[in-house]
Amino acid sequence: xxxxxxxxxxxxxxxxxxxxxxxxxxxxxxxxxxxxxxxxxxxxxxxxxxxxxxxxxxxxxxxxxxxxxxxxxxxxxxxxxxxxxxxxxxxxxxxxxxxxxxxxxxxxxxxxxxxxxxxxxxxxxxxxxxxxxxxxxxxxxxxxxxxxxxxxxxxxxxxxxxxxxxxxxxxxxxxxxxxxxxxxxxxxxxxxxxxx
Amino acid sequence: xxxxxxxxxxxxxxxxxxxxxxxxxxxxxxxxxxxxxxxxxxxxxxxxxxxxxxxxxxxxxxxxxxxxxxxxxxxxxxxxxxxxxxxxxxxxxxxxxxxxxxxxxxxxxxxxxxxxxxxxxxxxxxxxxxxxxxxxxxxxxxxxxxxxxxxxxxxxxxxxxxxxxxxxxxxxxxxxxxxxxxxxxxxxxxxxxxxxxxxxxxxxxxxxxxxxxxxxxxxxxxxxxxxxxxxxxxxxxx
Numbered sequence: 058x059x060x061x062x063x064x065x066x067x068x069x070x071x072x073x074x075x076x077x078x079x080x081x082x083x084x085x086x087x088x089x090x091x092x093x094x095x096x097x098x099x100x101x102x103x104x105x106x107x108x109x110x111x112x113x114x115x116x117x118x119x120x121x122x123x124x125x126x127x128x129x130x131x132x133x134x135x136x137x138x139x140x141x142x143x144x145x146x147x148x149x150x151x152x153x154x155x156x157x158x159x160x161x162x163x164x165x166x167x168x169x170x171x172x173x174x175x176x177x178x179x180x181x182x183x184x185x186x187x188x189x190x191x192x193x194x195x196x197x198x199x200x201x202x203x204x205x206x207x208x209x210x211x212x213x214x215x216x217x218x219x220x221x222x223x224x225x226x227x228x229x230x231x232x233x234x235x236x237x238x239x240x241x242x243x244x245x246x247x248x249x250x251x252x253x
Numbered sequence: 254x255x256x257x258x259x260x261x262x263x264x265x266x267x268x269x270x271x272x273x274x275x276x277x278x279x280x281x282x283x284x285x286x287x288x289x290x291x292x293x294x295x296x297x298x299x300x301x302x303x304x305x306x307x308x309x310x311x312x313x314x315x316x317x318x319x320x321x322x323x324x325x326x327x328x329x330x331x332x333x334x335x336x337x338x339x340x341x342x343x344x345x346x347x348x349x350x351x352x353x354x355x356x357x358x359x360x361x362x363x364x365x366x367x368x369x370x371x372x373x374x375x376x377x378x379x380x381x382x383x384x385x386x387x388x389x390x391x392x393x394x395x396x397x398x399x400x401x402x403x404x405x406x407x408x409x410x411x412x413x414x415x416x417x418x419x420x421x422x423x424x425x426x427x428x429x430x431x432x433x434x435x436x437x438x439x440x441x442x443x444x445x446x447x448x449x450x451x452x453x454x455x456x457x458x459x460x461x462x463x464x465x466x467x468x469x470x471x472x473x474x475x476x477x478x479x480x481x482x483x484x485x486x487x488x489x490x491x
Contacts (some may be wrong), residue, residue, distance in 0.1 A: 126353035150353060154346055 068184035080188055081181050084210035087190035088137035093223035094123060096134060096194040097233070097250055098205040102243035103196030105134040106250035108223065128153040130163050130197050136222035137191030137210075145193055149173050166197040170206040170214050178212025192222045229253050281333035281384040283307055285318045286457045287419030288329035288388045289447050291427055292397040292412040293440035296468035297390040300444040301329045302451070303477050304459035311459065319465040321472050322348050323359045325392045327465050328369075331416045332385035332404065340369075340383065362391035366400035366408065374406025386416040391467045415447070418455045423447040437468065445478075452480045 065071050066079030073079055092110040096103060107123045125133045125146045133149060135142035152172045156164035173193070181188045188210045194217075196205040207222070208214040218238040221229035232253050241249075288301045305313030319329045320341055328344070330337040344365070351359045366389040376382050386403040401416070402408045413431055415423045430443055444464060452458045463476035 126355055129349055129352060150350070154349070157346065157349075158342065 069181050069186070069188055070184040078181065078211075081211045084137075084188040084190045085192075088192050088210070088222055089224065089226075091136045091138075091191075091223045092123070093221060093225040093229060094134045094136045094194060095219070095221040095229050095233070095250060095253060096196055096205050096207070096217065097219050097236070097241075097246045098196065098203050098217065098238060099241040099243050099246045100239055101203065102198050102246075103132070103203045103205050104243050104246040104250050105132060105194065105196060106247075106253065107134060108225070127169070127195070128157075128164065130199070131166060131169065132196050134194040134196075135191050136193075138189075139191070141189045142191040142193065145173065145177065145189060145191065148176055149195075163199075166195060166199060166204045166206065167216075170195055170208065174208045174212050174214045177208055177210065181211060194220060194222065278380055278382065279333075279384055281336075283313060283316075283334040284457070285316060285331050285334055285337070286455055286459075287415055287417040287423070287451055288318065288331050288386070289415045289419050289423050289427070289444055289451070290329060290388045290390050290399050290413075291431065291435070291440050291443055292390075292399045293435040293437055294433070295397070295437060296392060296440075296466060297327075297397045297399050298437070298440040298444050299327060299329045299388065299390060299465035300448045300462055301331070301465075302448065302459040302462040304457070304461075305334050306457045309457075311457075314459060314461070315477070317463055317474075317476075319463045319474050320344070321465070321474055322365065322391075323351070324471040325467065326360055326362045326365055326389070327391055327467050327472050327474070328365070329388045329390075329465065330385050331387075333383070336383040336385045340385065340387070361393050362389050362398040362400065363393050365389050366398075366402065366410070369402045370406055370408040373402055373404060377405050388414050388416060390414075390465075391472065392469055395469065397467075418457075419447070419451060422454050423451055426450060437466065441466070445480075449480045449482060452482060 065073035069078060069080040092108040094107045096105050105124055123135050127133050127149045133146060152169055153164045177189050180186050192207060192209045194207045206214050206216050207220045219233035236249060283305045285305060290297060290299045299319055301318040303314060303316055304311055305316040316334060319327060321327050322344060347360060369387055373383055382404045384404050389400045391398055399412060399414050400410045401414045413424060413427045427443055427447055448462050452460050460480040461477040463474050464478055465474045
């Protein structure tokens, strides 16, 4: 699946002759090596599940946690380079806090996702920086219902009923396609997530 | 040098010429009156009425002046209501930040008291105070904690705290009734009785109030409750 982009893959500010930005594609590769993370959106909430990859018995329990709170009402699951992901978490928290200071309320998830995606996209435009080597899944329970979005290193985002990133994402997605999300509540989804 | 220190340029002289909008020692606009608080065996209880006075006008009659911060901390605020709302936004964001970090460390009453003292003292030292008196209370290491900070940055801790007129009217009454092994029910009754006397005597008080209680089980604010005044002696007074 890997193709060599000789000469056109040295910086994010270059297109290849066939219209690809190789740096962004390489960033997406970085996520495929990380532990699987899945998100499932039911009718009354969103469930995240992460595969815990124990690379060493010397770690303290709770090391390498890949699930973060962004605000009271928003959670984020990440896959890929953890250090890059932590930067995105901090940015998201600041955006959420600024929104609250200015508009006096909880930030709607689609607004936050749009802002964070714009931030991630900015790092794909210049040769002075490299794209983020991580994808993030954002979930929230809002007055209008639960919502979930995934942003990948290119800055593209979509809303999902079910999504997966990491090593076993294909297998997880296949399992997810069998589920009828709109009818399931979060308790049922937690069980399904554990099975996956 | 003398023009630098003439009174109306005091704040820019201290803060530098690029100090933003000029703010001097303000006059408060919409104000809340006393906050009462008492420590009992197992927690703390707060009382604060729901009036926002506009000078002598009883203008806003549904202002909540108690704020729950987390399950172990609460504050009550007297003075300028806008300054309280400003502090509320900042402290609420601090509480959200704690929640996100999810490391079982949350703002404790003692640390909040210390933070508020520094903020209020530094503001007053720039001649730009937040015109508020704050009572901070809650559970700290299993025991009740109660602290006071005013707009000058004066801070102290005591089992009984009352601000403004409350310190003169309610404090003596509460001190008479206080014991170290006070129960929650007795503490609540003490606050209720004091709120009634405050309503009788404080010309900027109101008959509706919120009651806040923090125990090891958590923090809750009840209200608006109503003072049950007894005016029967009025007929005996000519």
